[in-house]
Amino acid sequence: MSDTTRENSEIEQPAAAAPANDAARASANDTEPRTEEAPTPEEVAELxxxxxxxxxxxxxxxxxxxxxxxxxxxxxxxxxxxxxxxxxxxxxxxxxxxxxxxxxxxxxxxxxxxxxxxxxxxxxxxxxxxQVRKVEPQKGDKFDHKLHQAMFEVPTNAQPPGTIAEVVQAGYVIADRLLRPALVGVAKAAPQADTAADEETTEPGVRVDTVA
Structure with a gap:
């Protein structure tokens, strides 16, 4: 081997070892712990x-x-x-x-x-x-539009207006829902008689003087 060849080999050896040193440094850097930024209070509140x-x-x-x-x-x-x-x-x-x-x-x-x-x-x-129950109102009960259906009105003074005067057909409910309303007649106030004649009459034995 000539002196020139020996000198070239000695010069090239450090260059070949350089990549190994870079890989070692990269591996050392990978093992170092990486720190991440903590979420801000606004981000925590949003989450x-x-x-x-x-x-x-x-x-x-x-x-x-x-x-x-x-x-x-x-x-x-x-x-x-x-x-x-x-x-x-x-x-x-x-x-x-x-x-x-x-x-x-x-x-x-x-x-x-x-x-x-x-x-x-x-x-x-x-x-x-x-859970199917019969709804059978009685005469005199208050009319309830949630359970009853008014078919007609009954003029009477025997019971208060707005109460049931007649039951035509019973109703039914299923659980808490209306299945069929009860058909009823509702009482209303009877028409008042003409009171003109009553105003002119007086009690027996009472004299009424008229002014000419």
């Missing part, structure tokens, strides 16, 4: 507000879903129950069409009436199991 809003929305959704499930369970038979109301009405009409004296005079009629009454009670018990 907290978002979390609270999300939790509130989830709770409202849960309550709304639960309420919808309960309503679906309560009112699922609304249509079916409404169709059965006509059956209950027909049973009541059948009982009302039989005079009391006919029940006592004929044993067959008496037993038939008992059977119809038992059927009606069984139907009402089935209604009760499914």
């Amino acid at each position: 907290k507000d978002r979390l609270l809003r999300t939790l509130a929305d989830m709770e409202n959704l849960r309550r709304r879903t639960q309420r919808e499930i309960e309503d679906a369970r309560k009112f699922a038979i609304t249509g079916f129950a409404r169709d059965l109301l006509e059956v209950a009405d027909n049973l009541s009409r059948a009982l009302a069409s039989v005079p009391p004296e006919a029940r006592e005079a004929n044993e067959f009629v008496k037993n038939l009436v008992l059977g119809v009454e038992m059927t009606g009670r069984s139907l009402l018990n089935a209604f009760e199991k499914h």
Whole structure:
């Protein structure tokens, strides 16, 4: 080997070792811990507000879903129950069409009436199991537009205006919702008679002097 070749090899050795030193320094830099900036109080407050809003929305959704499930369970038979109301009405009409004296005079009629009454009670018990209740107002009860439907007015002074004077048909509710209103007649004040003649009359034995 010539002297010139030996000198070139000695000069190139430091250059070959340079990349290894750079890699070592880069590796050392990677192992150093990196610090991140902490969130500001405004950012913390905003994140907290978002979390609270999300939790509130989830709770409202849960309550709304639960309420919808309960309503679906309560009112699922609304249509079916409404169709059965006509059956209950027909049973009541059948009982009302039989005079009391006919029940006592004929044993067959008496037993038939008992059977119809038992059927009606069984139907009402089935209604009760499914939260269907009968609304049957009494004469003199105050008219309630939430439960009653006024079909006509009855002029009378026997009871206060705005009270029920006659019941045409019973109503029904399912749970807390009106299924069918009760049909009623509502009392109103009777027209006052002409009081002109009353003003001219006097009590017996009292003399009234007129001025010419």
